Amino acid sequence: MNTVLVTGASSGFGKAICQKLIADGYKVIGAARRVDKLSELARQLDDNFLPFQLDVTKKDAVENLLLSLPDKFKPIDILINNAGLALGMEPAYEANYADWEIMVNTNIIGLMHLTRIILPEMVKRNSGYIINLGSTAGNYAYQGGNVYGATKAFVKQFSANLRTDLLGKKIRVTNIEPGLCGNTEFSNVRFHGNGKQAAAVYQGVEFIKPEDIANTVSWLVNSPKHFNVNNIEIMPTAQASGGLKVIKNM
Numbered sequence: 001m002n003t004v005l006v007t008g009a010s011s012g013f014g015k016a017i018c019q020k021l022i023a024d025g026y027k028v029i030g031a032a033r034r035v036d037k038l039s040e041l042a043r044q045l046d047d048n049f050l051p052f053q054l055d056v057t058k059k060d061a062v063e064n065l066l067l068s069l070p071d072k073f074k075p076i077d078i079l080i081n082n083a084g085l086a087l088g089m090e091p092a093y094e095a096n097y098a099d100w101e102i103m104v105n106t107n108i109i110g111l112m113h114l115t116r117i118i119l120p121e122m123v124k125r126n127s128g129y130i131i132n133l134g135s136t137a138g139n140y141a142y143q144g145g146n147v148y149g150a151t152k153a154f155v156k157q158f159s160a161n162l163r164t165d166l167l168g169k170k171i172r173v174t175n176i177e178p179g180l181c182g183n184t185e186f187s188n189v190r191f192h193g194n195g196k197q198a199a200a201v202y203q204g205v206e207f208i209k210p211e212d213i214a215n216t217v218s219w220l221v222n223s224p225k226h227f228n229v230n231n232i233e234i235m236p237t238a239q240a241s242g243g244l245k246v247i248k249n250m
């Protein structure tokens, strides 16, 4: 039975991915900072789920995860780099710089920590799968997307470069690029707990749900090993790129 490490398991996509992969018969390590949320999830799942408190921005803590895993959950066969966040939607000239630093530290540096620490073991075994949670924000610019979109463009290019470094090895890499998804904490976090502003994002839209992303992950990890999906971009039918705008008579 394969073992999967899912970061950002306390909420949204990560939580749904843990639920789905446990149902599929995997052993799952669910990592996040909020232990209460992880314990609540552990109560719903069986003992093939291991809750693990982890802040992905702390390199020592990521190293410690590998060292302190019980034998049952070793080795990690599949890494799902899902932990991430957007903070703020102000234009770049008004954005909170501390928010920018947190996004870079989590979405880029945190993902680098997990990948650099876990990948060598996969290479030694010549087997493994890394699934990264990018975003359509890494593909299309939008107002207020500035650093968040740039972190997800990093995730896209890093995923592609990993594929290149791993050519000739039996290790797969996929970047999942979701558009507008609801029923997660994403917008509550982005708007610093302003529930009204967060709710407005989803009003009147049939959005993608965490279960849709979890089903996509399940399809990917259960697909044949000779088959690599490089990128998968998923949007609600109600969303598409609006094209380039021109402001007349500026």
Ligand SMILES: NC(=O)c1ccc[n+]([C@@H]2O[C@H](COP(=O)([O-])OP(=O)(O)OC[C@H]3O[C@@H](n4cnc5c(N)ncnc54)[C@H](OP(=O)(O)O)[C@@H]3O)[C@@H](O)[C@H]2O)c1
Pocket: 007, 008, 009, 010, 011, 012, 013, 014, 031, 032, 033, 034, 035, 037, 054, 055, 056, 057, 082, 083, 084, 085, 086, 106, 110, 133, 134, 135, 136, 177, 178, 179, 180, 181, 182, 184, 185, 186, 189
């Ligand atoms: N929802 C969307 O519309 C959307 C669209 C495209 C891409 N995405 C991406 O999908 C991923 C999951 O988002 P979501 O919508 O499921 O959001 P969410 O409900 O807010 O979940 C984010 C998860 O990341 C964890 N996390 C944040 N900082 C962390 C840190 N420093 N260390 C460890 N875990 C951390 C959170 O757990 P703790 O707070 O407990 O640590 C939480 O479990 C993110 O990478 C996001 O950028 C989301």
